[in-house]
Amino acid sequence: MTTELRVLDPIEWDRWYGVLELAFGGVAESPEERRLWRDLTEFDRSLGAWDGDLCVGTTGSFSFRLTVPGGASVPAAGVTMVSVAGTHRRRGILTSMMRRQLDDLRAAGEFLAVLTASEPGIYGRFGYGIASYSLRAVIDTNRVRLAVPEGVDGVVLRQADPAESSAACEAVYARRVSARPGMLARRPGWERLPLIDPEGERGGASPRLCVLAERDGEVVGFAHYAVKPDWSFAGADGSVNVRQLMALDPVAEAALWRFLWSVDLTASVRVWGRPVDDGWQHLVDDVRRCEPTLRDALHVRLVEVGPALEARTYQAPVDVVFEVEDAFCPWNEGRWRLTGDAKGASCVRTSDPADLSLSVRELGAAYLGGVPLTSLAAAGRVRELREGALVEASVAFGSPVAPWLPHGF
Missing domain, CATH: 3.40.630.30 (Gcn5-related N-acetyltransferase (GNAT))
Structure with a gap:
């Protein structure tokens, strides 16, 4: 070269x-x-x-x-x-x-590198594993009904200019960042990203719209969306394209979904880039007519195995020795003892016998708690060398909520 x-x-x-x-x-x-x-x-x-x-x-x-x-x-x-x-x-x-x-x-x-892939087959050979997925859905709002929780009628909804309400929306985002693995804290300048709305990329939809959810005068949620008008022989057949939706509590979030369900002259709500455990899936009466599908989202690469595994906590006590393969970054190869719990962790070199054998790619996939080590083992990508070690590590690595990347970069 x-x-x-x-x-x-x-x-x-x-x-x-x-x-x-x-x-x-x-x-x-x-x-x-x-x-x-x-x-x-x-x-x-x-x-x-x-x-x-x-x-x-x-x-x-x-x-x-x-x-x-x-x-x-x-x-x-x-x-x-x-x-x-x-x-x-x-x-x-x-x-x-x-x-x-x-x-x-x-x-x-x-010690960590992350990316989103235009083609997911490219980056595995460099040690990246798919650590989170996103949910897409096309919801037939003429047929699918929502059962919202109590208190929704107490949430006040207000149409707002996306740019003028940006600070309020960013404040909601900032309060939610720590709630899910995989979320990115927005640095100065990144608040402009949700406002980018070139006409040539709207696909016939309206300019970006914003609705705020308020309670006692405080903004507790928001939705960015666009409406794409359409008509069939039977009448209005438009769609609501949801760009971003976030709220501080389930009631405010349900109020926003109900609003989007009821936009005039529309027959569907289209969402993408949502967490795979998104709550609306349990508010609908017919999930089949929502057509949920998954797509890879965040790919994770452990640049330094020890510091990366020490940086997170574990939802159950774990004491396991990994035999790690990493041909592209050979400084990670060898045996690492991970001990940890919900309070903290240590990951150090060891000469003790290995309990699990895997590559750095699998560690990246499991890192955010959304991909179980047991699932990777079922694909032959993790080998159990000590009986019981696989379940122990898989439970510890898990997360009570699915990891989520709310926006690309």
Whole structure:
């Protein structure tokens, strides 16, 4: 390979980002989107692959904080903007960028990397495991009824301008970040992301709308949505496209769902990117007509096994020795003893016999508590070497709520 990898210079951003746009179909983003992503780009964490004066590869990472089981918010590199020019495939450029990125993260003392994948088959070979899933549904609101809990009528709903109500919505988001593993604390600048609404990407729907849920004058929830009008021979057949919905309690959340169910001239509610254990699934009288489907969401990579496993807590006491395989980051290979409970954990090197054998990819998949080790073992990806160790570790790694990534990056 004759290409050179180097840290991105701000004056090169337009050429660098143009390579990314071309790799994703060549359709230029709106000026609003480009401004946002340029402003959010962390140049010292971004790499370009250059063939002479030609940029042929891109990658970067955001310095996030990620909620892990137990509620702690820990540093995590949000890997993003990964592309290789079609003219330079099969030259090892992607591998070299992933190698340099993980080496840099380790040198900086960062022990977790996360990403969302355009194609989920790409990143397993670099040690990433799918740690959370998202729920999509197309709900026939003409036929599906909601049974809402008591108190919903006490929630006041108010239509609001998305930009003007941004601070109130962000305050709700901030209060919910610690509630679920996989959520990202929004750094300054990221509050602009929910407001990006280019006309060319609406697919015939309205501009983004916002409704606030209030109780005693306090905003306790919000929904961002758009309405796509449509008509059939029988009459109105529009849809409500839910972009984001969050509330501080189940009653406020149910009030928002009821509102979306009842938008005039619509026959369906379409949701995507929701947690797999979303509460509305237990309010409906016919889940089949909601057509729920799953999709991979957050992929997790343990850059440093010991610090990563120590950063979270465990919902049951655990004392287990892992035999870890990690060809791409060999500093993680070998045996690690994890001891922990709901108060804290320790993970250190050991020469004791292994209880479970797995790769770092499986540890990444199980890390947020949404993918049981027993499920990975059923696929042959975890081997039990001490009887009882698999169930012990699987229960300990679990989370009482499903991990959730509310937005991409």
